[in-house]
Amino acid sequence: MKEIEAKLNGDIDRLTNKTFKFDERIGEGWFSAVYFLKTREIAEKKLPNNYITMQFFQKNDAVLCGTDEAIALIHTFAESPETLEIYSLKDGDKIKPFESVLTISGAYQQFGFLEGIIDGILARRTSVATNVYNVVKAARTSGEQKPVIFMGDRDDHYTQQAGDGYAAFIGGSTAQATHAMNEWWGKKGMGTMPHALIQMFRGDIVAASRAYHEMYPEDDLVALVDFNNDVITDALKVAREFQHDLKGVRLDTSRTLVDKYFLRNHHLMGTFDPRGVNPELVFALRKALDEEDFQHVKIMVSGGFTESRIRQFEERNVPVDMYGVGGSLLKINIGFTGDNVLLNGTPSAKEGRRLRPNPRLEKVVYHGN
Structure with missing residues (x-):
């Protein structure tokens, strides 16, 4: 965890490959497209002295994530990774x-079979980080930054939680639903109560909240109030x-x-969509709480929130204090491409592609296994 904190503070160049958990079968080519494996064999036998530069890019304005993981992958599974120039x-x-x-520069047979895996790492992590960044940005439209809780545990396979949690953190979400999502930061997941807890108390929100408060007195008590559809x-x-x-x-x-x-x-109906968590319901809730001197009680909303929906709430100054967002943050809408652009030091890319030098790129230090 100290390494991660140091990296965030700019004290070291990269996380090491010890930070990440990889399936050992990656080294056997189990997760690589077969044509990459065949190309590796051909390069080994027919072009053993090749030296290529592979370049990765995408086509959006985005928040980059996944580079440390991709580099750790290379350092773990490439042949003689210390000789690669990254x-x-x-x-x-x-x-x-x-x-x-x-x-990445080196012999194709050293690392080329990892191309598709690297594309996938960068695509998923960058998509999640960018989605979260845009949602967090939307949640400060009104001028005040509202916290965004990353609640993506039920929207994808559990094995994605740690990496998605890291990407969400990079995107700006510092509160996340599961321990796995927080494991890289040494923190624990945060959460209040599910509908299941209230159900077991037969819809008695007071009894459920009392049980929660007695069991977890150190936690902030935040009650889920929609179980009976009468918030x-x-x-x-x-x-x-x-x-x-x-x-x-x-x-x-x-x-x-x-x-x-x-x-x-009924007199309020007819001028807006009354379904779900809507602005009028939140305005009415805030008014009811304030009228009984409960101004200190914060309002959190969840359930189908997206960047555009949050922006609409913020532009109307709906009195929301915190947003819980899940599925919309996990949409993979950014794809990466890896191209071989140099061969033995000379331009040799497919038509339409070329080496694109970037002065912002920094040389990566090999930390060893």
Whole structure:
């Protein structure tokens, strides 16, 4: 963990390959496209003295992530990695379309079979980091930075959590749902209560909150108040019961439901979409809490939030204090390409591609296995 903290402070060039957990079968080519494996065999037998430069880029304005992982991969599985010449940008760097983010020079048979894996690492990590960055940016449209909790555990395979958590951190989310998402930072996951807890107390939000508070008195008490689809009624119940011990309430109303508040106030209907967590419901909740002197109670929202939806909330100054975001942050919308652009020191790229020197690239130091 000290290495990671040092890296973030700019004290060392790179994380080492000891930081990452890799499947040993990578070295056997198990995860490489077969044509890369065949090309490696041909290079070994027919062109043993080749020396190529492979260059990686993508086509968006983005927040780069995955370079340390890609470099650790190379240092772990390439043949004689200490002889390779690697230049790279750093995780967290802002990048432009077609900007070179990583170059590797050496014999193709040393590392070429890792091309697709490197593309995949950079694509996923950069996509998540960029998605999170854009959501965090949207959450400060109104001028104040609202915290964004990364809640992507239920939206993808569990094996992705650690890497996605790292990418989310690079993108600007410092609060994450699981321990795995936080493992690189030496922190633990954060969370309040699920609907399952309230269900076991037969929908009694006060009883569920009391049990939580008694079991975890060191935690901030944040009550989930949409179980009965009556967020204002239940929020006031827990606020009256716990007073200043209640730090916040969370709304996670399904997009298929209309909260009972609107069913009691028909005159409000007809001018907006009343389903799910909507601005009018949050305004009404804030007003109800304030009228009973619960101004200290924060409001957290979750359930289908995206960059555009958060931006809409912020532009309307909806009184949200924290956003919980999941699935929209995991969309892979940035793809990387690795091209061989030099052969034995001379330009030799496919038509339409060329070496794109980037003065921002830094030479990578080999740390050993």
